[in-house]
Amino acid sequence: MNIHWNDCKKILCIRLDNMGDLLMSTPAFRALKESFQCHLTLLTSAAAAPVTADIPEIDQVIVFNAPWVKHDHVATPETYQQLVETLRKEHFDAAIIFTVYSQNPLPTAMLAFEAGIPLRLAYCRENPYQLLTHWIPDEEPLHTVHHQVERDINLVAFTGAKVMSTKLSLQTHETHWPAIIKKMRLYGADHLKPWIVIHPMVQDAKRQYNFYKWVEIGKQIIAHHQCQLLITGNTGEEADAEALKEAIGEGAINLAGTLSVAEFALLIRKSPLVISVNTGTIHIAAATATPVIVLYALTNLQHTPWRVRSEVLYFDVPPSLQSKNVLLQYAYQQIPKHQLKKATVENVLKAVNKLLQPV
Known part of the structure; x- marks a missing residue:
């Protein structure tokens, strides 16, 4: 044929x-x-x-x-x-x-x-x-x-297909907003007051960012920007998010496991800033044109946020968790680690200040 x-x-x-x-x-x-x-x-x-x-x-x-x-x-x-x-x-x-x-x-x-x-x-x-x-x-x-x-x-x-736009494709629907507001209120958030989203959990252990640094980042953001900190996560991550919420204290709200994917995408679109490890959340942010800070484990560096206002801050993967895939090992060895901006608490806070400024 x-x-x-x-x-x-x-x-x-x-x-x-x-x-x-x-x-x-x-x-x-x-x-x-x-x-x-x-x-x-x-x-x-x-x-x-x-x-x-x-x-x-x-x-x-x-x-x-x-x-x-x-x-x-x-x-x-x-x-x-x-x-x-x-x-x-x-x-x-x-x-x-x-x-x-x-x-x-x-x-x-x-x-x-x-x-x-x-x-x-x-x-x-x-x-x-x-x-x-x-x-x-x-x-x-x-x-x-x-x-x-x-x-x-x-x-x-290669097929001859012509690219007219390179924007990521994801629709959001305002019809979900009343349900999101209801869930925000249920867990102690006020949709009429400023907020920032943080998405700290990830299933892949090598991409996990230090818990105590998350706590310090959360406390500093709430204190300096007088905003709510909405902690998001997947089903099954509620307990970890609750532990982080308790450690951060007043101003932190645990929404992990409460939102559907469609609701989550709309919340991201309506947020002034998202801070996340390198997982699907950063690509939802890119698709919805939401500024994003990524605490990026040194894994697949070709998966940074696509054409959106962003700051990418890097942290290393412990040797015991590094991939056994020889191609990823080769790519890891080529990374100019000394040239990358590190995911320190100070650098995260500077990035927050930068991305909250109007364009």
């Missing part, structure tokens, strides 16, 4: 990792939609799926927790075979596999091959032979490193 990219009207985009990774792929999705006027189906993980309803470029979502991607779900050969059959019945014209440079695309390419999808595109380090019909040799991180947004845009550009 001979088919060209210009003829593709039903494209499967595969992004199997996390919410932040998915948001960074949205400019590439938009380029496909605008260039080919296609129906776009996303194959993604349960972790990323909650944000998909507010990404307008996505027409359909299929959720699969792949055994070759880090998550807490148990995959089985049976669920894999069921997915192959589901994809086969959809009769996609093409599959485009979006990856971080440290990920191997070949398991996903095999999935698309078994599903009979005629065009299959991805970056790949080794020769994929028949698993990919269109192969871009992956030069990252050995020869170059691109921001993830640029990496994904360059991937779809």
Whole structure:
């Protein structure tokens, strides 16, 4: 079956990792939609799926927790075979596999091959032979490193897709605001008074910032800016957020586990500033044009906030938690650590002062 990219009207985009990774792929999705006027189906993980309803470029979502991607779900050969059959019945014209440079695309390419999808595109380090019909040799991180947004845009550009805008795509809805106000009041916040959001928790231990430094940052912000400090987090992080709230004291409010993804995105959009570790929150901030300070563990440095007012402050990862992936080890060794602005309490407070100033 001979088919060209210009003829593709039903494209499967595969992004199997996390919410932040998915948001960074949205400019590439938009380029496909605008260039080919296609129906776009996303194959993604349960972790990323909650944000998909507010990404307008996505027409359909299929959720699969792949055994070759880090998550807490148990995959089985049976669920894999069921997915192959589901994809086969959809009769996609093409599959485009979006990856971080440290990920191997070949398991996903095999999935698309078994599903009979005629065009299959991805970056790949080794020769994929028949698993990919269109192969871009992956030069990252050995020869170059691109921001993830640029990496994904360059991937779809291989199809001939034209990029008109590189803005991250995420819609927010004012209809959620009354529910957010109700929850803020329930937990002791006043939506009529100034606030700053901090998002201190993260599931990946190597990205955790020092608890006692968070406490000092929180106390100083409340004292110097006479504002509320809204502590946000995912379901399951309520206890850690409560401990931080108690340690910071008056002015800190624990909202962890209380907001849906759509509510959280709207709260971020309405906030003057967000302070977070490097997780999906910083990409929601970028998508909603909210100034953001990132306390950034020295991991994937190509995932900084995309084209939004921001300050990125870095802290190192303990040797015991550093990745065993040789590509990430190589990238880590290339980082000019002495040139990076450190995530000290003082630097965070300076960044707060800077980003709260009007443009």
